[in-house]
Amino acid sequence: MTLEQLHDIVNYELFSIGNTKVTTVTVVVAFVVAVATVATSRVIQRAMRRAATARGVGEEDGSVAVAQRLVHYAVLLIGSFVGLQGLGIDLSALVAAGAVFAVGVGLAIQNLAQNFVSGVILLLERSIKPGDVVEVDGRTVRVRSMGIRSTICRSRDGEDIIVPNSMLVQGLVKNLTLGDDVIRVRVPVGVHYDSDLRVVQEALLAAAEAAPGRIADREPILLLLGFGSSSVDFEVSIWATDPWRLPRIQTDLALAVWEHLHARGVVIAFPQVDVHFDPKVTDGLRVMGGGRG
Secondary structure (H helix, E strand, O other): OOHHHHHHHHOOEEEEEOOEEEEHHHHHHHHHHHHHHHHHHHHHHHHHHHHHHHOOOOOOOHHHHHHHHHHHHHHHHHHHHHHHHHOOOOOHHHHHHHHHHHHHHHHHOHHHHHHHHHHHHHHHHOOOOOOOEEEEOOEEEEEEEEOOOEEEEEEOOOOEEEEEHHHHHHOOOEEOOOOOOEEEEEEEEEEOOOOOHHHHHHHHHHHHHHOOOEOOOOOOEEEEEEEOOOOEEEEEEEEEEOHHHHHHHHHHHHHHHHHHHHHOOOOEOOOOOOOOOOHHHHHHHHHHOOOOO
């Protein structure tokens, strides 16, 4: 086969698209681009899977699969443009129209895009992950699953709550299990002013040491908060684990405080108000009462 014959075969016109002639070589180039695109997508997805595994993200985390699928579509889109360009098809008009369309869609789905980017950030940072106990918008919830757009949480009341990812990234979120699951459990209490404060201190520390769920190697903390209008205010606290059981642990500590104060005869104060009448008012009330003192 001569070079001229090879040239004729390579440049043989198979069909035309508008004013563009599709030859054998352009079809081969487009096929190579398609194969390279699929191979590139698979390589990137495997790299993402390995990176996720290194960060402790398991296969059960749906956000990894969603991110892989989105990357796959993006690579296919880029490969399609390159392949069509290889066929000699002018895509400048299509790109211009697509840019205008993308701007319009971007404005329309701004919140969705914001949540998507936030989901990618959460996936990479791993500051919040399934199983964590977090405090969002004043509510304590446990993270069940994380997606690209939203995160599914379960409240202590058994409610499933859908939290937009942008709220987890931009808002103030308290992760109670990020570094460890150790928490501080506090119980405030006010005692009567006639109480012996040494006895009160002894009772509160004894209650804290006997409270169920306390970490044994961490000492309880007792603070005198101040002298209120009706009571001397204290706060006793202990260190415990499992933030999800915080209300239960706090209840056990409060019951222990009540029992130890009651056993020592210490009175828990309640609000009291002293009313003083002006002498004219007192005289008027005495007259209205028929002169009775």
